[in-house]
Every structure is written in C-alpha cells, then in structure tokens.
Amino acid sequence: MQLPLRSTQLPSLQMLNGLWFVALFAMSATLISQHALVLTLGLSPLIIGILLGTAYGNTLRAHMPTAWLPGITFSTRPLLRFAIVLYGFRLTFQDILAVGLPGIGLSLSIIVSTLLLGYFTGTRLLKMDRDTAFLTAIGSSICGAAAILAAEPVLQSKSHKSGIAVATVVVFGTMAMFLMPFLYKSGLLGMDEKTYGMFVGGTIHEVAHTVAAGSDISTTAGSNAIITKMIRVLLLAPVLIIAGLIFTRRSGGNKAGSKAFTMPWFAVMFLAVVAFNSLDLLPAPIVGFINDLDIFLLTMTMCALGMETSFAKLRQVGPAPIYLAAMLFAWLLGFGYLATLLFTSYL
Secondary structure, eight states, X not given: OXXXXXXXXXXXXXXXXXXXXXXXXXXXXXHHHTSHHHHHHTOOHHHHHHHHHHHHHTTTGGGSOGGGHHHHHHHHTHHHHHHHHHGGGGOOHHHHHHHHHHHHHHHHHHHHHHHHHHHHIIIXXXXXXXXXXXXXXXXIIIITHHHHHHHHHHHTOOHHHHHHHHHHHHHHHHHHHHHHHHHHHTTOSOOOHHHHHHHHHHHOSSHHHHHHHHHTTOHHHHHHHHHHHHXXXXXXXXXXXXXXXXXXXXXXXXXXXXXXXXXXXHHHHXXXXXXXXXXXXXXXXXXXXXXXXXXXHHHHHHHHHHHTOOHHHHHHHOSHHHHHHHHHXXXXXXXXXXXXXXXXXXX
C-alpha cells in the first residue's frame, strides 16, 4: 500500500545521491588545489574539478547508476545559476570607482572586441557552430570558466560544448599566467606596477590566473589586476542579457515555433547581489563564508560538467576551438597591451 508513496520519493532521493556524488568530487578537487605544487601553478578548484570530472566521465562513467543522472543535471543547471548569483558577493560598485575610467574603458574594449572577433571568426572563418564559438569567446573575454558556465543556459547549449570552451581557458589562461610576469620582469612591457596590474586584469582569462600573475610582481600589481578583472566580471550580466536577446531573435527568424526570449534572471540577481554587497551591510566573516561556499558550488558544477564531457564528442568537433582560442589569446596580448597603454595615458 505504501509503494506509490515510495515511488514518488525515490527520484528525489536518487537525485540527492547524484548531488552527493558530485560533492565528493568537488571536495577532492578542493583538497588537491591546496597542495603546494598546485598552488604554485595557480590552478583553482574549478579547473581541478573539471579535470577530475572529465577523467571520470571518460573512464568509469558507464558504471554510475542512471538514477543518479538527475543530480548531475541539477549541478550543471539550477545549482550553476545559484552559484553565479552568489559570485556577486565578490564585487562592489566601489571597486569600479577605485580604478576609474581607465579600468572601465579597458574592460569594455577588451570584452566587446574579443566577443565580436571570436564569434565572427569562429562561425564564419572556422565554420564552428554558434554555441561553441560564443562560449569560447566569452570565456576569453570576461572571466573564463565562470562566464562559460553562466552563458550555457542562456544559449541553451549542450554541456560538452561548454567543456570544450573551458578546456581552451585552462590551456591559454595557464600560459598567460606564466608568460605575463616573465614579460614584465624582462622589461619588455615597459610598464609600472599599476599599469601592469591593469594589463593582467584586463586580459587574463581566469580569476585565479589573474591573482597569480598580478601578485607575482607586487601587492600594487595584484590589487589593480584583481579590481580590473572584477570589472570584467561585473559586465558579465549585461553581456548575457544582450546575448540572450540577440540569439533569441536570430533563432526566431530561422526556426518555426522557437522560444521567446527568456530573461536570464540569475544575471539580474547577480547585479542585485553586487548592489547589496556594495552597501557593506554584512560582516566580513559572513561574506567570506559565502565566497568560500560559492567556490565550492562552482567546483561542483565544473565536476558535473566534466562528467558530461566526452572525448569522442570533442574529436567530432575538431581542432577549430583550439585555433580560435589561440587567436583570441594573441589578440588579448597584443590589443590588450595597446589598449592598456592608451587608457592609462589619456584617461
């Protein structure tokens, strides 16, 4: 007689099993990221998470109970949106004022130029699909894996395409993290510490890579790198809203019965959280706890994303995403260098 009650409860229980499974991977990624060697490389738990998830997804995934799949899906969708909203506690509008017009101008020029260049080069020249090209471009132009994960639900993209884009962020973001301090120390950049920090914050993909490349020079360089990077992160919300409007209109013109534009409310809530955080109403320990929790939740989403990434699907895509990411990496270094000098000299 109690069988129907049990059958309605079973799916939610199995989803919790899937969530707990992903959480265990995230815990492992967090512990690994704290190892001395990994800290030296500047690899965040997010990057470790997708590596662990991908390793599992391409080896032992077939042995995972299918009833756990809802937990994996939940981690790559609703949990992701919630984590992006909490990411707003890392930012304040005061951060923007701290770097002034040069930081804002630099961030805007980098984002707009890299998005347009990446999208049109990817779709027109390299013949990539719309989603992979845009995800690769937004990962390079704004904030790496976090931007890619945030854009995925707006585009209603497949998870393996996000995995491809994140892989390019890992490769070229890590290269930039080592290259830029070397260029500064060699004297080739001809910048002071503050300008170098803005250059780093305006061009490097991941937040963790930005922190490592800036702090390697000095506290001044590190702080300016982080603030400039946070301006790019803050611009994620309006970019997602605009992208949602543009891609929905294009789909509506090409597909019958396509869905109307759905406001990415998590992006709006992200901005609301930034505004709230700017009021400095919460004690610092609570904000710190929220930020730590958010990193763990983002790590969970990366682990789940890795589990959904298949090497077989990656081989079907071909080398085009790597070519695009390499081109954008060169663009960020070249154009970013000139833009940094321009905005710091005249604003």
